[in-house]
Amino acid sequence: MNLKKITPAVRTNHITYAVRDIVVLADEVAKTGKEMLYLNIGDPNLFDFQPPAHLVKATYEAMIKNLNGYAPSSGIKEAISAIEREAERKGISNVHDIFVTTGASEAIDICLTALVNDGENVLTPTPGYPLYTAIASKLSMMENPYYLDEDNGWLPDIDDIKSKINKKTKAIILINPNNPTGSLYTLGNLQKIIDLALENDLVIFADEIYDKLLFDGKKHVSIASLNKDVSCVTFGGLSKNYMVPGFRIGWGIVSGRKEILSDYIEAINKILRARLSANHPEQYGIKISLEGDQSHLVEANKKLTSRRDMTVEMLNSIPGISCVKPEGAFYAFPRLHMEQPDNHFVSELIKETGVVVVPGSGFGQVPGSQHFRVVFLPNEKILEKAYKSIGEFFQKYLQKYPEKVGVN
Ligand SMILES: Cc1ncc(COP(=O)(O)O)c(C=O)c1O
Numbered sequence: 001m002n003l004k005k006i007t008p009a010v011r012t013n014h015i016t017y018a019v020r021d022i023v024v025l026a027d028e029v030a031k032t033g034k035e036m037l038y039l040n041i042g043d044p045n046l047f048d049f050q051p052p053a054h055l056v057k058a059t060y061e062a063m064i065k066n067l068n069g070y071a072p073s074s075g076i077k078e079a080i081s082a083i084e085r086e087a088e089r090k091g092i093s094n095v096h097d098i099f100v101t102t103g104a105s106e107a108i109d110i111c112l113t114a115l116v117n118d119g120e121n122v123l124t125p126t127p128g129y130p131l132y133t134a135i136a137s138k139l140s141m142m143e144n145p146y147y148l149d150e151d152n153g154w155l156p157d158i159d160d161i162k163s164k165i166n167k168k169t170k171a172i173i174l175i176n177p178n179n180p181t182g183s184l185y186t187l188g189n190l191q192k193i194i195d196l197a198l199e200n201d202l203v204i205f206a207d208e209i210y211d212k213l214l215f216d217g218k219k220h221v222s223i224a225s226l227n228k229d230v231s232c233v234t235f236g237g238l239s240k241n242y243m244v245p246g247f248r249i250g251w252g253i254v255s256g257r258k259e260i261l262s263d264y265i266e267a268i269n270k271i272l273r274a275r276l277s278a279n280h281p282e283q284y285g286i287k288i289s290l291e292g293d294q295s296h297l298v299e300a301n302k303k304l305t306s307r308r309d310m311t312v313e314m315l316n317s318i319p320g321i322s323c324v325k326p327e328g329a330f331y332a333f334p335r336l337h338m339e340q341p342d343n344h345f346v347s348e349l350i351k352e353t354g355v356v357v358v359p360g361s362g363f364g365q366v367p368g369s370q371h372f373r374v375v376f377l378p379n380e381k382i383l384e385k386a387y388k389s390i391g392e393f394f395q396k397y398l399q400k401y402p403e404k405v406g407v408n
Contacts, residue, residue, distance in 0.1 A: 011137055011138055011140060012137070013137075014137045015134045015137050015138070019040065019041065019042070019130065019358050022040060022346065022350070022356065022357075022358050022359070022362075023040070023356075025347060025350055025351075026038070026040070026356045029351055030354075034354040035354050036355075036356060037353075037354055037355045037356065037378070037382055037385060037386040037389070038356045038378070039355065039356060039374045039375050039378060039383075039386055040356045040373075040375060041375060042179065042240070042245075042330060042331065042375050042377070043245050043377075044240070044243040044245075044300070044330075044377055045243060045245065045246070046377070047377040047378050047379070048303070048379060049243050049300055049303075049377065050243060050296070051238075051243040051244045051296070052242065052288075052289065052293060052296045054288045054289075054292050055238070055242055055244065055285040055288055055289045056244075056285070058284045058285045058288045059247070059281050059282050059284055059285040061284070062280075062282075062283075062284035062285075063281045067280060067281050067284065068280060068281060069280060070276050070277045070280060071100070071277040071278060071279075071280040072277060073099075073269070073273045073275075073276065073277050074098070074099040074100065074269070074272055075098070075099055075251070075277075075278060075283055076100070076283045076284070078283075078284070078286075078287050079251075079283045079284075079286035079287060080098050080099075080100065081287075082286050082287035082290050082291060083098050083100070083251050083253065083286065083290070084098055085290070085291070086236070086290045087224075087234070087253050087255070090208075090211075090222040090224075090225055090234075091221075091222060091225030092222055092224040092225050092234060092253060093225075093228060094228040094255045094257070094258075095253055095254065095255045096254050096255065096258050096261055096262075096265060097252075097253075097254040097261075097265045097268070097269070098251060098252070098253050098254070099251060099252050099268070099269075099272055100250075100251050100278045100286070101249075101250050101251060101252065101272075101278050102248045102249075102250070102278045102279060103237060103239060103248040103249065104207065104209050104235045104236065104237040104239065104250030104251070104252075105131055105250065106248075106275075106278065107233075107235050107250050107251060107252035108131060108132070108235060109135050110252075110268055110271045110272065110275075111205060111233050111235075111252055111268060112132075112135050112139060112141070112205075113135075113139060113271060114264065114267040114268045114270075114271055115170050115171060115203060115264065115267075116139055116141045116170050116171070118139070118140040118141075119142060119168060120141060120142065120169070121141060121142040121143065121166070121168050121169050121170070122136065122141060122144060122170055122171045122172070122173060122205075123144050123145075123161060123164060123165070123169060123171070123172040123173065124136070124143065124144060124145050124146070124173050124364075125145075125146060125148055125156065125173060125174065125175055125178065126145035126146060126147050126148065126363075126364035126365065126366075127148060127154075127178075127180050127181060127333060127360065127364050127365050127371070128145075128148075128173070128175055128178070128179070128180075128363060128364060129175055129179045129180075129207070129363070130362055130363060130364075132173055133364070142168065144164055144166075144169060145164075145364055146160050146164055146172075147160050147366055148178070148181060150324060150335065150366075150369075153183055153324060153325075153327075154178060154181040154182075154183035154333070155183065155185065155186060155189055156174075156185065156189055156193070158192045158193070161193070161196060162196060165200050165202070169200065169202060170202065170203065171202050171203040171204065171205055172193060172196070172197060172202050172203075172204055172205070173205045173207065174190075174193065174204065174205070174206050174207065174223060175207040176206065176207070176208055176211075176220070176223070177210045177211070177213065177220070177326075177327065177329040178329065178331075179210070179329055179331050180331045180332075180333045180358075180360075180373040181324065181331065181333040182325075182326020182328055182330070182331050182332055182333070183324070183326065183328075184214070184218055184220070184327040184328050185221075185223075187221055187226075190221060190223045190226055191226060193223065194223065194226055194227045194230050197230050197231070198230055202231075203231045203232070203233065204223055204224070204230060204231065204233070205232075205233050206222065206223045206224060206233070206234045206235065207235045208220070208222060208234055208236055209235060209237055209239065209240050209241075209250070210240050210328055210329035210330075211236070211328075212294075212297050213240060213241060213297075213300065213304065213328055213329055213330060214301065214327065215304065215305045215308055215326070215327055215328060216305070216327065218327050218328065220328070222234060224253070224255045224256075228255075228256070228257075229257050230256055231254075231255075231256035231257070231260055231261055231264075232254070232256055233252050233253065233254050233255075234252070234253040234255070235252055236250065236251055236253070237249055237250030237251060238250070238282075238285065238286065238289055241297065242285075242289045242296075243296070243300075244282075244285070247279065247285065248278070248279055248282070249278065249279060249282045249283065249285070249286065251286075252268075254268070304330055304376065304377075306380065307330075307376040307377070307378075307379075307380060307383060308330075308332070308376055310376075310383055310384065310387075311323065311326075311332050311374060311376045311387070312325045312326075312332065314383075314384070314388075314391070315332070315334045315374075315387060317391075318387075318390065318391040318394060319395070320337045320338060320394060320395075320398065321335065321336060321337070321390075321391075322334065322335050322337065330375055330376055330377050331373055331374065331375055331376070332373070332374050333360065333363070333371050333372075334371060334372060334374065335370065335371050336360075336370040336371060336372065336394070337370075338370055338398060339370075339403075339404040340370065340401050340404055340405050341359075341361065341404075341405070342359040342360045342361055342370040342371055342372055343359040344405050345359070345394075346358070346359040348393075348397060349393055349397075352393055353389040353390070353393050354389075355386045355389050355390055355393075357372045357373060357374050357390075358372060358373045359371075359372055359373075360372055360373065
């Protein structure tokens with residue numbers, strides 16, 4: 001039989017997800033028996049972090065009670081009310097819709113799908129979380145990156161944002177605290193973004209999935225809490241703050257002026273209904289997580305602060321590397337002061353040392369600059385070993401590749 005090759009859709013051509021793509025190479029190297037140090041995956045469960053027991057218990061009990069069928073499309077009532085109270089605690093008042101999704105990832109996908117037509121664009125923080133660019137590809141959405149300014153603590157460059165808004169711009173995305181830089185937006189910045197959104201009829205997508213993982217007594221400010229009129233979808237979930245990324249539970253909170261948002265909310269709900277529901281028993285963990293004992297966060301933030309401090313200190317002591325101090329989440333985005341492409345550096349690093357990090361190019365960056373992302377969830381012993389290896393390797397690398405190398 002003469003079978004023809006199945007051709008995938010063109011829209012998949014540009015989909016990359018550096019965080020997982022790099023694992024293919026790491027797995028090959030691991031097979032050779034090399035000791036591997038994984039600083040690439042933002043999953044607290046793989047390290048010495050655990051979810052609160054009451055969250056796991058509530059989910060287990062829901063399963064035993066056979067609450068294993070489909071849930072309502074927007075989520076169970078108990079969870080939606082708990083998220084509504086959480087929104088109030090965050091200072092978000094003009095809330096018109098709340099929905100539970102399969103991770104914040106699904107909320108992001110649905111909200112972009114319900115808003116953006118072919119050829120329209122959304123302002124995306126760069127560097128930023130690669131899911132947004134993957135969805136942009138899927139929707140034939142034009143990419144419209146705005147840059148975060150490394151010389152200013154990775155805060156957004158408001159003039160850059162302004163210059164990039166055009167007639168086809170529908171929304172602006174904020175990741176606060178940011179993945180991959182760990183930076184926290186300031187009040188002044190948030191206010192300027194609100195002004196731009198109101199002037200240009202933009203929806204603000206506020207990805208606040210790390211809003212409780214904060215250092216040095218920093219307080220998180222939800223952009224939606226600063227203005228009742230601005231159209232905003234705030235994304236949250238259990239994956240990071242409550243350390244159950246495998247439960248795949250996230251949500252969206254829509255706030256702003258009802259008359260402005262009503263058609264958009266209906267469009268979101270059409271998609272929510274068409275995909276039936278998010279995971280059901282796990283939704284019984286939402287209320288207890290948000291309203292029960294929060295002491296796991298105190299412990300996690302203490303551990304993360306000390307690991308962040310070690311990360312910044314050790315990386316900054318390596319000649320040719322500089323690292324802005326993260327203020328939240330569990331990522332740092334050090335700069336490699338060199339010409340060579342960072343994905344070449346990272347591949348060589350993994351092969352030579354077994355230290356796995358993610359190349360900066362996977363998150364977007366100012367053209368010509370080179371970075372890598374580290375996850376500082378591993379304990380101090382592992383981090384110390386990894387940073388020492390990176391330092392030694394980088395000096396050798398620069399000698400071996402004094403000229404710019406090509407990568408494919
Ligand atoms: C900024 C950001 N948003 C969303 C997600 C996805 O979250 P979820 O596990 O809830 O889908 C991640 C995961 O790493 C993230 O870093």
